Amino acid sequence: MAAPNVRTSSFSRNISVVSSSPQIPGLKCGPNGTTFISTGIRDLDRILGGGYPLGSLVMVMEDPEAPHHMDLLRTFMSQGLVNNQPLLYASPSKDPRGFLGTLPNPGSSKEDKPTAPDLDQGESLRIAWQYRKYMENQKSSIDDYSNDFDMRKPLERQFLAGRPIDCVSLLDSSDLSVAEDHCATFLSKFPRLCIISFLFDGHLLLFKLVNSSNIASIGRIAIQSFCSPLCEYSDKESEMLSFIRLLKSMLMVSNAVAIVTFPPSMLSPSSSTRLQHMADTLLSIKAIPDGDKELEKLLTGYKDINGFLNVHKVARINTQVPVILEAKTFSMSLKKRRFLALECLNQAPVDGSSGTSYGTSGSCSGSSKSGALDF
Amino acid sequence: MADSIFRKLRDGGEEGELAPALTIEETVASPFALDVSCYLLANLSSSILAGKSKSEGLVLVTFSRSPSFYLQFLKQKGIFVSSSSKWIRVLDCYTDPLGWIDQPSPGVITEGSSLIKLHKCVSDLKRLFSSIIEAGREMVGDGKTRFSVAIDSVNELLRHSSMPLVSGLLTDLRSHAQVSSLFWSLNTDLHQEKVTNALEYISTMKANLEPFCPSSDGKRNALENLFLVHQDFGKGRFHIRFKLRKGRVRVMSEEYHVDQTGINFSPISSVETIIAATKSLIPKVHFNLQLSEKERVEKEKVVLPFEHQDHGKSTEIYDGRRTLADGKTEATPLSSGELQADVVSSGKGGEIIYFRDSDDEHPDSDEDPDDDLDI
Numbered sequence: 001m002a003a004p005n006v007r008t009s010s011f012s013r014n015i016s017v018v019s020s021s022p023q024i025p026g027l028k029c030g031p032n033g034t035t036f037i038s039t040g041i042r043d044l045d046r047i048l049g050g051g052y053p054l055g056s057l058v059m060v061m062e063d064p065e066a067p068h069h070m071d072l073l074r075t076f077m078s079q080g081l082v083n084n085q086p087l088l089y090a091s092p093s094k095d096p097r098g099f100l101g102t103l104p105n106p107g108s109s110k111e112d113k114p115t116a117p118d119l120d121q122g123e124s125l126r127i128a129w130q131y132r133k134y135m136e137n138q139k140s141s142i143d144d145y146s147n148d149f150d151m152r153k154p155l156e157r158q159f160l161a162g163r164p165i166d167c168v169s170l171l172d173s174s175d176l177s178v179a180e181d182h183c184a185t186f187l188s189k190f191p192r193l194c195i196i197s198f199l200f201d202g203h204l205l206l207f208k209l210v211n212s213s214n215i216a217s218i219g220r221i222a223i224q225s226f227c228s229p230l231c232e233y234s235d236k237e238s239e240m241l242s243f244i245r246l247l248k249s250m251l252m253v254s255n256a257v258a259i260v261t262f263p264p265s266m267l268s269p270s271s272s273t274r275l276q277h278m279a280d281t282l283l284s285i286k287a288i289p290d291g292d293k294e295l296e297k298l299l300t301g302y303k304d305i306n307g308f309l310n311v312h313k314v315a316r317i318n319t320q321v322p323v324i325l326e327a328k329t330f331s332m333s334l335k336k337r338r339f340l341a342l343e344c345l346n347q348a349p350v351d352g353s354s355g356t357s358y359g360t361s362g363s364c365s366g367s368s369k370s371g372a373l374d375f
Numbered sequence: 376m377a378d379s380i381f382r383k384l385r386d387g388g389e390e391g392e393l394a395p396a397l398t399i400e401e402t403v404a405s406p407f408a409l410d411v412s413c414y415l416l417a418n419l420s421s422s423i424l425a426g427k428s429k430s431e432g433l434v435l436v437t438f439s440r441s442p443s444f445y446l447q448f449l450k451q452k453g454i455f456v457s458s459s460s461k462w463i464r465v466l467d468c469y470t471d472p473l474g475w476i477d478q479p480s481p482g483v484i485t486e487g488s489s490l491i492k493l494h495k496c497v498s499d500l501k502r503l504f505s506s507i508i509e510a511g512r513e514m515v516g517d518g519k520t521r522f523s524v525a526i527d528s529v530n531e532l533l534r535h536s537s538m539p540l541v542s543g544l545l546t547d548l549r550s551h552a553q554v555s556s557l558f559w560s561l562n563t564d565l566h567q568e569k570v571t572n573a574l575e576y577i578s579t580m581k582a583n584l585e586p587f588c589p590s591s592d593g594k595r596n597a598l599e600n601l602f603l604v605h606q607d608f609g610k611g612r613f614h615i616r617f618k619l620r621k622g623r624v625r626v627m628s629e630e631y632h633v634d635q636t637g638i639n640f641s642p643i644s645s646v647e648t649i650i651a652a653t654k655s656l657i658p659k660v661h662f663n664l665q666l667s668e669k670e671r672v673e674k675e676k677v678v679l680p681f682e683h684q685d686h687g688k689s690t691e692i693y694d695g696r697r698t699l700a701d702g703k704t705e706a707t708p709l710s711s712g713e714l715q716a717d718v719v720s721s722g723k724g725g726e727i728i729y730f731r732d733s734d735d736e737h738p739d740s741d742e743d744p745d746d747d748l749d750i
Contacts, residue, residue, distance in 0.1 A: 064572070064575060064576040065616070065618050065622075065624045066618075066622040066623075066624070067622055068622050228576075229538055229539060229542040229573035229576055229577065230539060230542050230543055230546055230577075231539060232539045234538070234539055234573075235537065235538060235539070263572075263576060265568075265569075265572035265576075266569060266572055266573055266576065267569070268569065287618075287622060287623060287624045288622075288623050288624070289623065289624050289625070289626050290619055290623035290624060290625040291625060292626075306621050306622045306623065307622045307623075
C-alpha cells in the first residue's frame with residue numbers, strides 16, 4: 001500500500017492493480033472490478049453472468065409448497081466446502097449440523113463424456129486459430145471454479161472434516177442478537193477494505209479506502225428460512241429488517257457472500273417488499289402443480305420439471321448499468337436424476353403485458369392456474 | 376377428493392419423516408370445518424377399529440366443542456365408545472381451558488368419561504404437548520406403534536398463545552416418532568393472513584371451503600344477494616392442495632353439500648369450469664384469435680373479388696371503370712387519382728372495393744401475360 005513519503009505533491013494517485021487471475025481457486029474476475037464465486041449450479045452461474053459477486057447479499061424467496069430453496073443452499077454450501085471456503089450456516093432447526101449430511105458431492109468426472117476432442121488431436125487437425133479458444137473452453141468441464149453436484153451422493157468426508165463450519169440454530173433465541181454476533185465474528189475474518197490515512201502538509205488527514213489486492217480467503221454465509229414461523233422473533237419485523245440491514249452493511253466491506261432464504265408470505269407485504277429491495281440478487285422459487293393438463297400442453301418436458309426459479313434482480317456492483325435478462329423464469333429439473341439443471345422455458349406466447357412485480361410469484365394461495373405463469 | 380386426504384392421514388408418514396399434517400380452512404361464509412373434521416374423524420375411527428390404519432389410536436384435543444358432542448357424533452355413525460375403548464382418548468380443553476373451576480361439577484357423568492382428561496392451562500403449550508403424548512402412549516404404549524392426533528380448532532390455541540409457540544407445538548407433534556398423522560381446523564377470517572400462511576407453511580395438506588357465490592365483502596346492498604347466499608349456504612367447493620415430495624403441488628377440487636347427516640362430497644359438475652379451462656389454453660396475445668358468432672356470420676356474407684366463384688355464375692365486381700355491358704351507374708364515381716389497391720371496408724355486409732391493376736386488362740384474363748411473346 002502507499003506509504004506516506006515526503007513528496008513535492010502530497011497527492012498521489014493509487015492505482016489499484018487488478019490481477020488478471022486471482023490467486024485462489026474458486027474465484028473468477030468479473031466486470032467492473034468485481035470478483036465472483038460460484039453458486040454451485042453451473043446453469044445459474046451462466047444466468048447470473050458469472051456467479052455471486054463478493055460482498056453481495058442474495059435473497060431467495062421460498063414457496064412454502066416446494067423445498068427447492070434447500071437445493072440452492074445445498075449446492076452453495078457444497079461449493080464452498082469443495083473450494084475450501086469457510087462457511088456459516090444458520091437455520092431454524094434444533095440441530096443445524098444435521099443438514100450438513102444432506103449436502104451433495106461433486107459429480108464424478110469419469111461420467112462426463114468429452115464433448116470435444118483432446119487438444120493433442122487438435123494439433124494435427126489444423127484448427128483455425130480463433131476456434132482454439134472455444135475448444136479449450138469446452139474441454140474444461142472440470143475446473144476449480146464450479147462443480148456439477150450429484151444431488152444423490154452425500155458430500156465426502158474429506159470436505160467436511162477439519163473445515164471451519166459454524167452452525168447456528170435460530171430457534172431458541174428470542175431475538176437475533178446471537179445470529180448477529182456469529183455473523184459479525186465470521187465476517188471479521190474476511191476484510192476487504194482497509195483504511196489508509198496520510199498527511200497532507202502536516203495539516204489534514206486524508207483517509208483513503210483501498211481494496212486489498214490480496215484476497216486472503218472468502219467466506220460464505222447461508223441462512224435458511226429466515227422468517228420461519230417457528231422462530232420466536234418472527235413477529236418482530238423491524239428487528240428482522242435491521243438484522244438484514246446490518247448483514248448487508250457488513251458484507252459490503254467483506255470478501256464474503258451471504259444467501260438468505262425466506263418465505264415472503266410470513267411477513268407483512270411492506271416488510272416483504274423492503275427485504276426484497278435490500279437484496280443485491282433476488283431469486284424466487286415457485287412450485288409447479290402436478291397433473292396439470294394445461295401446463296403439460298404448454299411446456300415441453302413438463303414431467304421432469306420440479307419447480308420454477310425466477311430471477312428478479314441480478315447484482316451489479318460498481319456500475320449503474322442494469323442487467324437485462326433474456327428470460328426471467330427457468331425450470332428446475334434433475335438431469336439423469338442427479339444434476340440440477342436450470343432451463344429456459346419452451347412455451348407458447350403468453351400475454352406480454354403481465355409485468356413482474358417481485359412479490360406476486362411468492363404467493364402461496366391457491367390462485368388460478370394462469371397465476372403460475374406470471375412472468 | 377376428501378377420500379384422498381383421509382387416505383393420506385390414515386397411512387401416515389414414513390419413518391424418519393415428519394408426519395403429514397392437514398389444515399382445514401373455513402371462512403365465515405362457509406363455516407363447515409367442523410363437518411369436515413367430523414367426517415375425517417369418523418373415517419379414521421372406523422379404519423382404526425378395522426385395523427386398516429397405520430395408527431392404532433386417536434387423540435382428540437377438543438377446544439370448540441365439548442367431548443360429549445364428539446362421542447355423540449361417533450355413536451350416530453355407529454362407532455360406540457365405551458370406557459374400555461383402547462383406541463381413543465379425548466383431551467378436553469373446552470370445559471375449562473384456563474383453570475377457573477376448582478372442582479368438577481358432580482352432575483356431569485358422561486359415557487366414556489374415563490377417556491376424557493380435563494386439561495386446564497391451555498396457554499402452557501409444553502404441558503399440552505406432553506399431555507397429548509402421554510394420552511397417546513396410554514393407548515399404544517411406548518414402542519413403535521403410532522397414533523393420530525386431531526385438534527379441534529387452532530383458533531382457540533392462538534387466542535391464548537403466540538404464533539411461534541403454536542407452530543412450535545404443531546411441528547413438535549409432527550416430528551414426534553409416535554405420531555403418524557395430524558390434522559386441525561382453522562377459521563381464516565379470525566386471524567391475519569400471516570397466521571394462515573404460517574399454518575399452511577407447516578402443514579403438508581391444505582383443504583379449504585369456498586361457498587358457491589362469493590361473499591358480499593361488506594357491501595350488503597342487494598337483497599337478492601342475501602337470498603342467493605341463503606339458498607346456497609350448505610354448498611360450495613372444497614379445494615385441496617397436497618405438497619408432494621418432489622416439490623410439486625397437487626390441486627384437487629370437489630363440491631360439498633352439508634345436510635343433517637353431515638357433509639357429502641361430489642365431483643365438480645358444472646360446465647363452466649370446462650369452458651374456463653379451454654379458454655386459458657389459448658395464448659393470451661394482443662390480437663384476437665377467435666371469431667365471435669356475429670363476426671363469423673359477417674365473414675360468410677362477404678363477396679370475394681374473384682370472378683369465378685364456386686356458385687356457378689360469374690360475379691360482376693365493380694372494378695373502378697364502367698364495362699361496356701354495364702350501363703348502370705351504381706357506384707359513386709371515383710377520382711382518377713385513386714391508388715390501385717384492394718380495400719376491405721368494415722361496413723355492413725363487408726364490401727370489398729377492387730381496383731384493377733390496369734385498364735388494358737380484359738376481364739377474366741387468366742392467360743399468361745407472357746403468351747404474346749414470340750420467342
